[in-house]
Amino acid sequence: MDHHTQPAHVLHELQFKTPLQEYSPEVRQLVFDYTLQLADTSLILSHRLAEWCGHGPILEQDMAMTNISLDLLGEARNLYQYAAELEGKGHTEDDLAYLRDAVAYKNPLLVEQPNGNFGDTVLRQFIFDTFHYFFLKELQNSTDHRLAAIAEKSLKEASYHIKWSSEWVIRLGDGTEESKKRMEAAIDELWTYSGELFEATPTEKALQELDIIPDYTSIKAEWDKHVAQVLQEATLALPQDQWMQSGGKYGRHSEHLGYILSDLQYLQRTYPGQKW
Amino acid sequence: MQAATAEKVWQLLEDVYDPEIPVLSVVDLGVVRDVQVQGEEVCVTITPTYSGCPAMGVISTEIRLKLLAEGFANVEIDTQLRPAWTSDWLSEAGKQKLEEYGIAPPVEPTGNVNQLFGKDVTVRCPRCKSENTKLVSQFGSTSCKALYQCNDCLEPFDYFKCLK
Numbered sequence: 001m002d003h004h005t006q007p008a009h010v011l012h013e014l015q016f017k018t019p020l021q022e023y024s025p026e027v028r029q030l031v032f033d034y035t036l037q038l039a040d041t042s043l044i045l046s047h048r049l050a051e052w053c054g055h056g057p058i059l060e061q062d063m064a065m066t067n068i069s070l071d072l073l074g075e076a077r078n079l080y081q082y083a084a085e086l087e088g089k090g091h092t093e094d095d096l097a098y099l100r101d102a103v104a105y106k107n108p109l110l111v112e113q114p115n116g117n118f119g120d121t122v123l124r125q126f127i128f129d130t131f132h133y134f135f136l137k138e139l140q141n142s143t144d145h146r147l148a149a150i151a152e153k154s155l156k157e158a159s160y161h162i163k164w165s166s167e168w169v170i171r172l173g174d175g176t177e178e179s180k181k182r183m184e185a186a187i188d189e190l191w192t193y194s195g196e197l198f199e200a201t202p203t204e205k206a207l208q209e210l211d212i213i214p215d216y217t218s219i220k221a222e223w224d225k226h227v228a229q230v231l232q233e234a235t236l237a238l239p240q241d242q243w244m245q246s247g248g249k250y251g252r253h254s255e256h257l258g259y260i261l262s263d264l265q266y267l268q269r270t271y272p273g274q275k276w
Numbered sequence: 277m278q279a280a281t282a283e284k285v286w287q288l289l290e291d292v293y294d295p296e297i298p299v300l301s302v303v304d305l306g307v308v309r310d311v312q313v314q315g316e317e318v319c320v321t322i323t324p325t326y327s328g329c330p331a332m333g334v335i336s337t338e339i340r341l342k343l344l345a346e347g348f349a350n351v352e353i354d355t356q357l358r359p360a361w362t363s364d365w366l367s368e369a370g371k372q373k374l375e376e377y378g379i380a381p382p383v384e385p386t387g388n389v390n391q392l393f394g395k396d397v398t399v400r401c402p403r404c405k406s407e408n409t410k411l412v413s414q415f416g417s418t419s420c421k422a423l424y425q426c427n428d429c430l431e432p433f434d435y436f437k438c439l440k
Contacts (some may be wrong), residue, residue, distance in 0.1 A: 035295060060412060060413035060415070060423065061413075063413060063415050063416065063417075063423075064413060064414065064415040067415035067416075067419060068415070070326075070328035070330075070419060071326060071327055071419065072327060072328070073327075073328045074327025074328025074329065075327045075328070076326070077327075077328075078327060078357065146360075148356075148358070149357040149358035149360075150327075150357060152357070152358055152359070152360045153324075153327055153358070153360040153361075154327055155336050155359045155440070156360060157327060157419075160415075160437075164414060164415070165413065210332055219292050224393075249365075
């Protein structure tokens with residue numbers, strides 16, 4: 001390639017030269033769908049956290065939330081880039097993130113829930129980070145080399161995230177009467193979205209059977225253990241088993257996602273062809 | 277141009293700096309993982325420090341511009357995620373430059389790095405060298421830094437996080 005003749009934006013694109021793995025068209029489609037689901041999940045939560053920018057309760061926590069947002073955005077980009085390569089239709093990460101409608105998004109409902117107050121955001125993050133941390137630990141052993149590499153990279157960052165949200169659950173739960181009340185309300189509101197993280201869709205089941213992604217049983221056990229330990233230290237009651245919301249992984253979303261996408265995709269849809 | 281070797285390219289890259297920590301070259305930072313030279317073509321493999329590090333795009337562009345300016349006709353930059361970057365790859369010279377610049381370099385944790393609630397490390401104040409410092413926030417001005425404050429001279433300072 002002669003770089004002198006390339007348009008300027010190409011200079012900013014990071015190139016991955018690892019060849020794609022040999023997959024049959026069916027398996028390739030499964031890996032593509034699943035990679036998109038992971039990318040959507042990181043992107044939507046990243047966007048929610050970014051909404052705190054300039055609104056955090058104190059400067060340090062404003063920075064913490066936007067830093068975590070940035071890590072998740074980086075993870076989402078790595079995943080969208082991989083998805084675009086798997087798809088092989090000439091789409092870019094930007095097309096996949098900015099030009100798909102809400103029904104095409106496959107993130108679990110948890111990550112699109114509104115920020116609420118700081119306690120709500122902390123609890124949403126705690127539920128997700130605990131899943132994310134133990135999930136990435138397993139995914140880094142995936143037989144899919146690219147997913148494994150992305151997981152290995154993100155795991156190091158996720159270990160800071162889980163520490164942050166766990167410490168805040170403890171601080172707020174075992175804090176003042178008011179902060180405890182708010183954490184209890186956050187648990188009442190958000191617990192019902194935790195089950196979907198461990199619910200395997202037909203795509204996930206097929207990939208688990210092919211040993212490309214981890215089974216969720218052991219991850220759920222680790223999640224239960226960590227969550228119980230942190231809630232106990234936070235003097236918060238562990239919720240009873242209850243009915244769980246789901247649908248996001250199938251594209252059935254709460255109304256919140258549409259509002260997120262209208263904000264997130266505004267620029268790309270108004271001025272098409274912009275590059276990240 | 278003179279016949280280029282990989283060593284020559286590594287040397288040239290010593291002059292390409294991290295846009296956010298301008299005392300560190302991309303070599304000091306440990307993001308350059310490999311250099312392959314073939315005639316006037318060069319391929320540089322880089323790895324991001326953090327997944328979302330916005331400096332990577334700029335670093336990639338600056339490496340390219342530097343090598344084009346030095347006469348390479350074809351510069352290819354590959355990104356590699358695995359093995360994932362660790363602060364162990366920061367050069368000794370880089371650590372020293374960081375401290376002189378006012379950023380505390382990464383400190384080796386003593387306990388198990390994988391435990392969730394590890395004891396915080398002792399970070400030395402880059403200004404007065406006191407070890408009586410406190411963590412203000414695990415997240416700082418960039419992905420790779422945490423915020424500390426010195427209890428003796430009261431200086432607030434950045435700490436380049438240890439990432440394993």
